[in-house]
Amino acid sequence: MPEANYPDDLRYHDQHDWARIEGDLAVFGITWYAQDSLGEVVFFDPPEAGTTIQKDTSYAEVESVKAVSDVVAPLSGEIVEVNDALQDSPERINEDPYGEGWLVKVRLTAPAEADALLGAAEYRKLLENG
Amino acid sequence: MTLAETPMQRERAETIYEKSKPGRRAAALPEAEVPTQPLEELIPANLLRSEPPALPEVAEPEIVRHYNRLSRRNFDLDTGFYPLGSCTMKHNPRLNERVAALPGHARLHPAQDPRRAQGALELMWLLQSSLAEICGLPHVSLQPSAGSHGELAGLLLTRAFHADRGETRSKVLAPDTSHGTNPASVTMAGYEAVKVATNERGGVEMDDLRAKIAEDPDQVACLMLTNPNTLGLFDENIEEIAALIHAAGGTLYYDGANLNAVMGHSRPGDMGFDIVHVNLHKSFSQPHGGGGPGAGPIAVSDRIEPFLPRPQVVRREGENGHGPFFDLDLERPKSIGRLRGFQGNFGVFVRSYAYILSLGADGLAEASETAVLNANYLKARLAEGRAGKRLPVAFDRHCMHEFVLSGKPMKKELGIATLDLAKRLLDFGFHPPTVYFPLLVEEALMVEPTETETKESLDAFADAVEQILAEAESSPELAKRAPYTTPVRRLDEVKATRRPVVRQPL
Amino acid sequence: MPCSGRPNTASCWKTGRATPPSGFRSLLPVTRYTSATDADRAEMLAAIGVESGADLFAQIPEPLRLGRPLELPDGMPEAEVYERLAELAGRNADAEREVCFVGAGMYDHYVPAIVDAIVQRSEFLTPYTPYQPEISQGGLQVMFEFQTAMSELTGLPVSGAGLYEGPSSVASAGYLAIGATKRRRFVVSRGLHPHSRETLATYAEGFGAELAEVGLADGLTDAAALAEAVDEETAAVFLQSPNFLGAVEDVEALGEAAKRHGALLVVACDPMTLGVLRPPGELGADIALGEGQPLGNRLDFGGPSFGFFCATEEHIRRMPGRIAGETDDVDGRRGFVLALQTREQHIRREKATNNICTAQALNALAAMVHLAWLGRRGYRELGELLVQRTAYARQRLAAVDGVELLHTAPVAREFALRLDAPVGPVLERCAERGIAAGYPLGRDYPEHEDGLLVAITERRSRAQIDQLAEALAAAIAEHPSRGSLFADRAKKEPRVGGRAR
Numbered sequence A: 001m002p003e004a005n006y007p008d009d010l011r012y013h014d015q016h017d018w019a020r021i022e023g024d025l026a027v028f029g030i031t032w033y034a035q036d037s038l039g040e041v042v043f044f045d046p047p048e049a050g051t052t053i054q055k056d057t058s059y060a061e062v063e064s065v066k067a068v069s070d071v072v073a074p075l076s077g078e079i080v081e082v083n084d085a086l087q088d089s090p091e092r093i094n095e096d097p098y099g100e101g102w103l104v105k106v107r108l109t110a111p112a113e114a115d116a117l118l119g120a121a122e123y124r125k126l127l128e129n130g
Numbered sequence B: 001m002t003l004a005e006t007p008m009q010r011e012r013a014e015t016i017y018e019k020s021k022p023g024r025r026a027a028a029l030p031e032a033e034v035p036t037q038p039l040e041e042l043i044p045a046n047l048l049r050s051e052p053p054a055l056p057e058v059a060e061p062e063i064v065r066h067y068n069r070l071s072r073r074n075f076d077l078d079t080g081f082y083p084l085g086s087c088t089m090k091h092n093p094r095l096n097e098r099v100a101a102l103p104g105h106a107r108l109h110p111a112q113d114p115r116r117a118q119g120a121l122e123l124m125w126l127l128q129s130s131l132a133e134i135c136g137l138p139h140v141s142l143q144p145s146a147g148s149h150g151e152l153a154g155l156l157l158t159r160a161f162h163a164d165r166g167e168t169r170s171k172v173l174a175p176d177t178s179h180g181t182n183p184a185s186v187t188m189a190g191y192e193a194v195k196v197a198t199n200e201r202g203g204v205e206m207d208d209l210r211a212k213i214a215e216d217p218d219q220v221a222c223l224m225l226t227n228p229n230t231l232g233l234f235d236e237n238i239e240e241i242a243a244l245i246h247a248a249g250g251t252l253y254y255d256g257a258n259l260n261a262v263m264g265h266s267r268p269g270d271m272g273f274d275i276v277h278v279n280l281h282k283s284f285s286q287p288h289g290g291g292g293p294g295a296g297p298i299a300v301s302d303r304i305e306p307f308l309p310r311p312q313v314v315r316r317e318g319e320n321g322h323g324p325f326f327d328l329d330l331e332r333p334k335s336i337g338r339l340r341g342f343q344g345n346f347g348v349f350v351r352s353y354a355y356i357l358s359l360g361a362d363g364l365a366e367a368s369e370t371a372v373l374n375a376n377y378l379k380a381r382l383a384e385g386r387a388g389k390r391l392p393v394a395f396d397r398h399c400m401h402e403f404v405l406s407g408k409p410m411k412k413e414l415g416i417a418t419l420d421l422a423k424r425l426l427d428f429g430f431h432p433p434t435v436y437f438p439l440l441v442e443e444a445l446m447v448e449p450t451e452t453e454t455k456e457s458l459d460a461f462a463d464a465v466e467q468i469l470a471e472a473e474s475s476p477e478l479a480k481r482a483p484y485t486t487p488v489r490r491l492d493e494v495k496a497t498r499r500p501v502v503r504q505p506l
Numbered sequence C: 001m002p003c004s005g006r007p008n009t010a011s012c013w014k015t016g017r018a019t020p021p022s023g024f025r026s027l028l029p030v031t032r033y034t035s036a037t038d039a040d041r042a043e044m045l046a047a048i049g050v051e052s053g054a055d056l057f058a059q060i061p062e063p064l065r066l067g068r069p070l071e072l073p074d075g076m077p078e079a080e081v082y083e084r085l086a087e088l089a090g091r092n093a094d095a096e097r098e099v100c101f102v103g104a105g106m107y108d109h110y111v112p113a114i115v116d117a118i119v120q121r122s123e124f125l126t127p128y129t130p131y132q133p134e135i136s137q138g139g140l141q142v143m144f145e146f147q148t149a150m151s152e153l154t155g156l157p158v159s160g161a162g163l164y165e166g167p168s169s170v171a172s173a174g175y176l177a178i179g180a181t182k183r184r185r186f187v188v189s190r191g192l193h194p195h196s197r198e199t200l201a202t203y204a205e206g207f208g209a210e211l212a213e214v215g216l217a218d219g220l221t222d223a224a225a226l227a228e229a230v231d232e233e234t235a236a237v238f239l240q241s242p243n244f245l246g247a248v249e250d251v252e253a254l255g256e257a258a259k260r261h262g263a264l265l266v267v268a269c270d271p272m273t274l275g276v277l278r279p280p281g282e283l284g285a286d287i288a289l290g291e292g293q294p295l296g297n298r299l300d301f302g303g304p305s306f307g308f309f310c311a312t313e314e315h316i317r318r319m320p321g322r323i324a325g326e327t328d329d330v331d332g333r334r335g336f337v338l339a340l341q342t343r344e345q346h347i348r349r350e351k352a353t354n355n356i357c358t359a360q361a362l363n364a365l366a367a368m369v370h371l372a373w374l375g376r377r378g379y380r381e382l383g384e385l386l387v388q389r390t391a392y393a394r395q396r397l398a399a400v401d402g403v404e405l406l407h408t409a410p411v412a413r414e415f416a417l418r419l420d421a422p423v424g425p426v427l428e429r430c431a432e433r434g435i436a437a438g439y440p441l442g443r444d445y446p447e448h449e450d451g452l453l454v455a456i457t458e459r460r461s462r463a464q465i466d467q468l469a470e471a472l473a474a475a476i477a478e479h480p481s482r483g484s485l486f487a488d489r490a491k492k493e494p495r496v497g498g499r500a501r
Helices: A032-038 A111-116 A120-129 B060-071 B094-100 B118-135 B147-164 B181-188 B206-215 B238-248 B256-261 B346-381 B385-390 B408-414 B418-427 B455-474 B476-480 B493-498 C009-015 C038-048 C053-057 C078-089 C113-119 C137-154 C166-181 C194-207 C223-229 C251-260 C313-318 C345-351 C361-398 C423-432 C462-478 C484-491
Strands: A011-013 A017-022 A025-030 A041-045 A058-064 A068-072 A077-082 A104-108 B139-141 B171-175 B192-196 B220-225 B251-255 B275-277 B298-300 B312-316 B325-329 B403-406 B444-447 C185-189 C210-214 C234-241 C264-269 C287-291 C307-311 C324-328 C334-338 C403-405 C414-419 C451-455
Touching (some): A011 A120, A017 A111, A025 A032, A025 A068, A032 A058, A032 A068, A041 B493, A068 C345, B060 C113, B060 C361, B094 B346, B094 C078, B118 B139, B118 B256, B118 B312, B118 B325, B118 B346, B118 C078, B147 B181, B147 B251, B147 B256, B147 C194, B171 B181, B171 B206, B181 C194, B181 C345, B206 B220, B220 B238, B238 B251, B251 B256, B256 B346, B346 B403, B346 B444, B346 C038, B346 C053, B346 C078, B385 B408, B385 B455, B408 B418, B408 B455, B418 B444, B418 B455, B418 B476, B455 C038, B493 C324, C038 C053, C137 C307, C137 C334, C166 C194, C166 C234, C166 C264, C166 C313, C185 C223, C194 C210, C194 C234, C223 C251, C251 C264, C361 C403, C361 C414, C361 C451, C361 C462, C423 C451, C423 C462
Parallel strands (some): B171 B192, B171 B220, B220 B251, B251 B275, C185 C210, C185 C234, C264 C287
Antiparallel strands (some): A011 A017, A017 A025, A025 A104, A041 A058, A058 A068, A077 A104, B139 B298, B275 B298, B403 B444, C287 C307, C403 C414, C414 C451
16 A cells, blocks of 8 residues: 555554454554555464453564564454464555454454544544654 | 666576586595495484485586685675674784684594693683783683674573572663664573663663663663664763662673774773673674674673683693693583583684784774774764765764764655665675664664775775765665666565575475 | 874884873784874874874773773784794694594584685675675575575475584574473483583573483483473473484484474484485474584584574574575566574564574585585485494494493494493593594493594595504503502593603
């Protein structure tokens, strides 16, 4: 994805992760800014389905040729699905960070945590100031 | 713009396996000379190999030609300038190769009886003494095979030291500017790595250091530093830093990567360090070999000495009227044990000892002085003109043997990154400085010229940088697509890592 | 620019030393590799904007300035340094002075002359680690060729570009195993080189693992004891074949215990025997590694050499050290780069798979050239030659009065004997005849106090083996049995090579 893009229907974490909330489930991924900083992704080391992850803590790593980045959980929950397609095609994270490049699907344990997340406009402002 | 290919570019890479043809061979081996038996009668059939490994089948002239041609696809120090920060790419004297090849050294078996290896053991002992004097710490082990091996040794020594006092500590502090091997060694030694911040002067941020210690003083095992640091700056607070760590009960470890700045002028032992590793492949002229061999001997204080690795080269007084002799001491009850086989990289010791003999006390001090002079001169040249504006020095004070520039303005104003500058320098016949390290400086360029460069060499480098920046003002594309004249151009590292091909299929 | 603060330059030539701290020296009769003339220095100092070089050292606090010359000898001209080093070399009984039957992990093989020629080339000898791949294709392609060769030799698909040497490679395998399995226990055969066992123990003290040792029976790892020792907490089982006593182990059978419990099987092997012996990769090893010295590298009193480290695909992301990978450049030219750098310390820092940075690249090049010179058939033939001469030597020596085999297990190039005489004095007598008869086992294997390990290379001719037999026979005859007579003799300062000390 060549142009910076931050869809309005998502919620954002200041460590450059997004969440798409659908009831008590949520899909997580990394933002355009994160994949752009990292460069071309070569490897995604996923956690296992069934793992519980905590908001604000790292649950996985994404690697480019010259860097490794922690992926931070925007919300707490139990992982119900991992995007296995990334094993063979990690470049989806760069090409479509909000679609095919999704990382994990989670059953939320504390949905109210979403209030602490940023909206698209706020996140864009954070990037401008940072 | 289309470019013709250089002859070397036109020559596509071909491995030795691809030059192989069944039936060709180089080696003629001796006859058995002894009565032979079928192998299955000597070794059970299920332990025997059926198909020999697919090694190349090439005659000698082709082997020589292959590796000679391959060698020319390398840039090297004997050919050009190599200002890699904290690598100390100084001249590798050929005398050292000659003496290392003397059969008395080169064909000596490591398990030879010490009484018949006195020349080797004395050499090691003399090298130990020399390094002790240079570092200002009395006890030296030559066993570690590289700097990071020395770091691991130092941390294991620290662990043993505390265990001996009935203490268990879990944390090792290191600045955010430290070389990656430092935290990697910390983890391998079973400790937790804790980062300490750097202040605006480029030294350790003292308040942060005090805070990190205060969090849990009984858990602080060690602080790892290099001084001058990877910014090329001597930390004026080093005495206070030593006092703080020692008061908390921890050890102070010196990463000797930057020793070239201070040989004969200041000694880590006098600065308060307990354990020092020295990179013989940096300050002591061992050729870098494209990635080793090197050696990382350690020098330690009295209180750390009992824990040194086994064996230790010692000098013993003779008995029955015989003179003193050199020996391998294995009786070391508190030793951390072995870090590797036999005694260490002896061939490297021979070369470094020859270097120390060649330079002597004055030569070593002069080497450091000239290293510092050359670095400051190059820094001054790069503070002029375009480089001064686009590649400002990260910390504006006299540096020691190296300095760090930031490519941030260059990136912002000209649209070329430090990486692009580095790649364009290749076309000018220079090895670029270290890039993107230390992490503290954005778009970092770490420059260490060393003492063996002429003033003309430094001027030529500064001129090249100026020219590249001038080019970039009108045609940034030039640097972004560089290099053009190297045997291959920019390589697809993503492809190499996504689907690693690490051997030839045969 | 005054010399050392003194007005008269000529006086520096005479005295050569006694200079003030952090001042400038010029024209000293020492070897140095710097070029800065007085004129250069003046120009450079002016450009920097300081009066003297001492100003640049002002950032070192006064109390920390050494303030005196280093207490080391004056520098020496090259010819004198050479003499000094030659004198030291002259006091070593190297393999040219004593026929070398000592092995124990490092062997007196013949290294062809082309290895020296290639390894001494500036372009291989003097560059740094290939961080700028465009100008390091020579080194990177050599790594790729080497990785291919070691993968072929060991039968495992992935090889690194080399580690320091054998024993520390074993320790690195331990570190990989605890990361991969999350278990903290190692089961180690007593047949593993003593230095490997010790080094593994030293490293384990740091990263946290316990070692359980399994003994030998008639020279081979005790299979029942091994099966007993391996459990669900075992991260890795360590075997060596041929083992330290020269015995070829049934790795496949022994390895079952590891498989059953999900432990990694780590096999240390001898790179000169893999033309003849089934490689660890065909026997179930997850990791095959070892001391690479026999390939292309001199004895050098123990180093530098290199360690080879090969593994299954599964472990590629946990491999220690550099790995070269193939790729293309922007114009589609084939090239090589350092692959999977995110394992390494310069990127991963505290999460790196290992702390190794500088390894032994030049020594790996030497190995590759040697392997190319031996070639597919030569490598195999050399292995066969070793087996045949070893069989002969073993038979010949066992026939000597007072010598018997320590074990009867199959061997490839090294074997263990038991002497009916104290090993120390026997070795002395052999040395007087110009033969280094072998490695005394007693120090590392107290249960084999009278044990001697004898190694064979292609340089050990039949005539030399016969001479060894005669020397042993004579030496043992001189010291027929233990007793107080011997005990007194042993305490005397022994003669070295017949010369008075």
